[in-house]
Amino acid sequence: MAPPSPGEPASTWTFLTHHARVLLEIARDPQVRLRDIADRIGITERAVQGIVSDLHREGYLTRGKVGRRNHYTLNLERGFRYPTEAGLPVGLLIDLFTQRDLPPGHAPAGAATVPGDAAAHRSGAAASR
16 A cells, blocks of 8 residues: 555544553553553543553453552463464564564563563562553
């Protein structure tokens, strides 16, 4: 498909849904504020609240408090929702995007960890996914 002509609006679709983007932001920082997620991905804070509720209800994350801040724990063993990918854990997507800019053998600073994930435990990350 050719790029849009001058004056023609560019296509607005993307490969990742807002749900995937919210999950990625939480994986990068388990104590992230919903306002900050909204700013980073370009949607409203209310939309982020709805997405976090969806992810919580479907078992992709749990919420807790650390001081006055929310803290999220991800369940990265949970499979994708679409039938053709249902057998794959969402942790694969998280790993792909949270580790893409790292040298081999390094986990992202402050990223959540998966129980039993030796590489993440070596990094000293305190949060669990």
